[in-house]
Amino acid sequence: MHLAAFVTxxxxxxxxxxxxxxxxxxLGAEYYQNIARTLEDxxxxxxxxxxxxxxxxxxxxxxxxxxxxGALGSLRLDPLHVLTSMGAVTKHxxxxxxxxxxxxxxxxxxxSFATLDHLTAGRAAWNVVTSFQESEARNFxxxxxxxxxxxxxxxxxxxxxxxxxxxxxxDDALVLDAQAPLFAEPSKVHAIDHKGEWFTVQGPLNVPxxxxxxxxxxxxxxxxxxxxxxxxxxxxxxxxHASLESAQDFYREIKERAAAxxxxxxxxxxxxxxxxxxxxxxxxxxxxxxxxxxxxxxxxGLSTLAYHLDVDLSTFPLDERLPDVEVPGVEGHYxxxxxxxxxxGLTLRELGKQYGGRVEGGFVGTGADVADGLEQWFTEGxxxxxxxxxxxxxxxxxxFTRQVVPELQKRGLFRTEYEGATxxxxxxxxxxxxxxxxxxxPKQPSxxx
Amino acid sequence: MHLAAFVTxxxxxxxxxxxxxxxxxxLGAEYYQNIARTLEDxxxxxxxxxxxxxxxxxxxxxxxxxxxxGALGSLRLDPLHVLTSMGAVTKHxxxxxxxxxxxxxxxxxxxSFATLDHLTAGRAAWNVVTSFQESEARNFxxxxxxxxxxxxxxxxxxxxxxxxxxxxxxDDALVLDAQAPLFAEPSKVHAIDHKGEWFTVQGPLNVPxxxxxxxxxxxxxxxxxxxxxxxxxxxxxxxxHASLESAQDFYREIKERAAAxxxxxxxxxxxxxxxxxxxxxxxxxxxxxxxxxxxxxxxxGLSTLAYHLDVDLSTFPLDERLPDVEVPGVEGHYxxxxxxxxxxGLTLRELGKQYGGRVEGGFVGTGADVADGLEQWFTEGxxxxxxxxxxxxxxxxxxFTRQVVPELQKRGLFRTEYEGATxxxxxxxxxxxxxxxxxxxPKQPSxxx
Numbered sequence: 089m090h091l092a093a094f095v096t097x098x099x100x101x102x103x104x105x106x107x108x109x110x111x112x113x114x115l116g117a118e119y120y121q122n123i124a125r126t127l128e129d130x131x132x133x134x135x136x137x138x139x140x141x142x143x144x145x146x147x148x149x150x151x152x153x154x155x156x157x158g159a160l161g162s163l164r165l166d167p168l169h170v171l172t173s174m175g176a177v178t179k180h181x182x183x184x185x186x187x188x189x190x191x192x193x194x195x196x197x198x199x200s201f202a203t204l205d206h207l208t209a210g211r212a213a214w215n216v217v218t219s220f221q222e223s224e225a226r227n228f229x230x231x232x233x234x235x236x237x238x239x240x241x242x243x244x245x246x247x248x249x250x251x252x253x254x255x256x257x258x259d260d261a262l263v264l265d266a267q268a269p270l271f272a273e274p275s276k277v278h279a280i281d282h283k284g285e286w287f288t289v290q291g292p293l294n295v296p297x298x299x300x301x302x303x304x305x306x307x308x309x310x311x312x313x314x315x316x317x318x319x320x321x322x323x324x325x326x327x328x329h330a331s332l333e334s335a336q337d338f339y340r341e342i343k344e345r346a347a348a349x350x351x352x353x354x355x356x357x358x359x360x361x362x363x364x365x366x367x368x369x370x371x372x373x374x375x376x377x378x379x380x381x382x383x384x385x386x387x388x389g390l391s392t393l394a395y396h397l398d399v400d401l402s403t404f405p406l407d408e409r410l411p412d413v414e415v416p417g418v419e420g421h422y423x424x425x426x427x428x429x430x431x432x433g434l435t436l437r438e439l440g441k442q443y444g445g446r447v448e449g450g451f452v453g454t455g456a457d458v459a460d461g462l463e464q465w466f467t468e469g470x471x472x473x474x475x476x477x478x479x480x481x482x483x484x485x486x487x488f489t490r491q492v493v494p495e496l497q498k499r500g501l502f503r504t505e506y507e508g509a510t511x512x513x514x515x516x517x518x519x520x521x522x523x524x525x526x527x528x529x530p531k532q533p534s535x536x537x
Numbered sequence: 538m539h540l541a542a543f544v545t546x547x548x549x550x551x552x553x554x555x556x557x558x559x560x561x562x563x564l565g566a567e568y569y570q571n572i573a574r575t576l577e578d579x580x581x582x583x584x585x586x587x588x589x590x591x592x593x594x595x596x597x598x599x600x601x602x603x604x605x606x607g608a609l610g611s612l613r614l615d616p617l618h619v620l621t622s623m624g625a626v627t628k629h630x631x632x633x634x635x636x637x638x639x640x641x642x643x644x645x646x647x648x649s650f651a652t653l654d655h656l657t658a659g660r661a662a663w664n665v666v667t668s669f670q671e672s673e674a675r676n677f678x679x680x681x682x683x684x685x686x687x688x689x690x691x692x693x694x695x696x697x698x699x700x701x702x703x704x705x706x707x708d709d710a711l712v713l714d715a716q717a718p719l720f721a722e723p724s725k726v727h728a729i730d731h732k733g734e735w736f737t738v739q740g741p742l743n744v745p746x747x748x749x750x751x752x753x754x755x756x757x758x759x760x761x762x763x764x765x766x767x768x769x770x771x772x773x774x775x776x777x778h779a780s781l782e783s784a785q786d787f788y789r790e791i792k793e794r795a796a797a798x799x800x801x802x803x804x805x806x807x808x809x810x811x812x813x814x815x816x817x818x819x820x821x822x823x824x825x826x827x828x829x830x831x832x833x834x835x836x837x838g839l840s841t842l843a844y845h846l847d848v849d850l851s852t853f854p855l856d857e858r859l860p861d862v863e864v865p866g867v868e869g870h871y872x873x874x875x876x877x878x879x880x881x882g883l884t885l886r887e888l889g890k891q892y893g894g895r896v897e898g899g900f901v902g903t904g905a906d907v908a909d910g911l912e913q914w915f916t917e918g919x920x921x922x923x924x925x926x927x928x929x930x931x932x933x934x935x936x937f938t939r940q941v942v943p944e945l946q947k948r949g950l951f952r953t954e955y956e957g958a959t960x961x962x963x964x965x966x967x968x969x970x971x972x973x974x975x976x977x978x979p980k981q982p983s984x985x986x
Contacts, residue, residue, distance in 0.1 A: 099720065105713070105720065116658065117624065141644065142739075150723075151726065151741065155723045156720060156722075158720030161743060163711070163720075163721070164743045165656070166651075168617075168649075169617065169618075169621045169649065169653055170652070170656070172621035173621055173624070176566060176570070191642065191644075191645070193678075195590065195640075196640070200615050200618065203619070204618055206564040206565070206614065207565065207618055207619070223739065226738075226739035227644040227738050227739055228642055228738075229642075229736055264561050269605075269606060269607070269832075269834055271548065271554065271606060271612075272604040272607070274599075277600065287678055288675070288679070288680075289677075292600065294547075294591060294592045294612060294613045295612065295614055295615075385718055
């Protein structure tokens, strides 16, 4: 079983920042370094940071609700710097940052992750997103964003170029012969001369090939387009499921898609997101979950949901049910919301609270209770491990590490020591050979912009 | 007197990587963290990283000479990550990274430095460059670069937008009242709605105002355009001078230009670059300097010079003098090269070695000898301090810290303890008020692209 931690470089889950034990140290390096030490003590595979390139304004076309409620994206440090800080105090923990292919350049991003991978001796991971908020487009010289189809086309080419740049130094190109002198062997460092629809990049990169070959690639794709992209490129896929059955279906589908792309399905790890609440007794855990639920400002939950669905929920009556809507945003979250709304007959206000305080998979209880749930999902073909959210930061990670991890270890489900030298090795993934990604890029040339 | 260290995230000065004491650990975080500790022990104001967005190919239109000789830019990690690693093991040392305004976006860069400034409690600095190599343009979708005039226009607007983004959260916008709840006061977080010739950025930033207001801004502008830009925007200016007189002229000119922009000239610190070689005796220092000189591969020096001048020097006969040439690159370096060539009657091959192994200002000797030289430059109106290059990394910084710094301290020229809590305070610079940069931006709208 693999464990990733979904850490937030700002206030975490809606209301979590109001929890009495929550330490509002999001602006300082020590806060993240302490989390990193906790996770490494717990033998987590990696720490993961989502990202957003704006303060979302999808609720009432204003950032007010987001800011007032400390809802998702109200404050977000640049995750790459946060990761580097965490890397400085750990030796094994993988370090995953989200970077958008829509608002960055391949040379910059390939270099950034190559640097992180070198500095941390092979622990870098890249969560690839295409961004889907108009407010993000408006911070990057555009009135509106590219349509999803175009964003994924760009992402395919972006990854192809990044792979070429990482391959531009052969593994043994750096010689360092002071006598000769021969610093690097010029015949083993190659221009890439990429000319595509979206990018023209000469190369080579000015950083030698990363220790892992390529950093680990993570993706969360819930749309058909997203799932296909994830199955093509990802080493790790994370997802969100309200039930075991829905997780099992997704697991089967992705593994099949990966095989259809000619990949070994075991080389694609699927980690559903969970937000377990752990306590010394089942009763205490339930009370904690209730308290956390009470702390969720309904409008904070709703503005987070508005962001995820990319729908201005302020235009619907708060005390009626959310009608069926067209969702340009994350389809997986909408599916989940429809399930909850229908099952529990919630008004929009109640849905906001429910969504903000939801505990995917329903893992609330003692360490043994939660381990039972995780064991079931893991052994019944729903996942290869979990993306663990803390209901409140940093305490939630400490609770999980102290109470759930030892249970999983006792059952032989989870490592007691890191197996490998790099993140890829800990995840059971092979080191990427040069040229591997060129084979994964879509064969037909992408359509003109 | 202020001291900055010119650290290289890769092999440093030409030939330095061949020095027996040189530790080729440029790819790991510990290498930089050890340098950071040394510099903080020596009470340096800051560590500074230059940057290049390509492996230069200005010598013979090929990266071969650069790579073979370990010349400038052959290998360069992303300096921002390196800095964050160094910040994790220090408390006072300022952290300066070079980021180009030509190949990045203001939202990304403003957020990146705001994050670094928060994580390090006010120690971030940005060296603003506009990039001048065709090879860099070709890594970012262009066949050729923008002309210098356009690059500086873009840079002016880039800094204006960055300033607006840092100001987009008022200093007291983050409230964190868990009871209310009020995470941030929406009326104190502002969209910037910038619409210019180069950038359209809605804002606000998703990071609160940096501890320093704005990070410290550094610039090295030797052209008329560059000097004007530096006098307008920079807190720190670094430069390169072969003689005291030339440094004094530059010092006077920049201070006058700053005053002409309505700025207090004392709020602009000028740091000439030096590469002192220190030894226990004058004789040992001279022998070390000779050895370092011997280690410079002439073609390594020449390909570094070809980069700086942006001139393909492979087209001139190696055993004749360099004729007068048109120099699109760094004018200051060309001035220096003409001086050396004429004074010493060098062939191009000899010039390559001389340029690669040059010791600006001629500071070679015991700690006391070098301190004499620095004292003279400092007290005779040539500078506010120095940008110290290590002739070889990391030993050169250790030598300087052990042998020169105590001499400077004994003479009352340099601090024995850090005075301030932030880099700005240590440099004697005021904290930037919101809106300060809007007043510095050129008044007339920039010409159309």
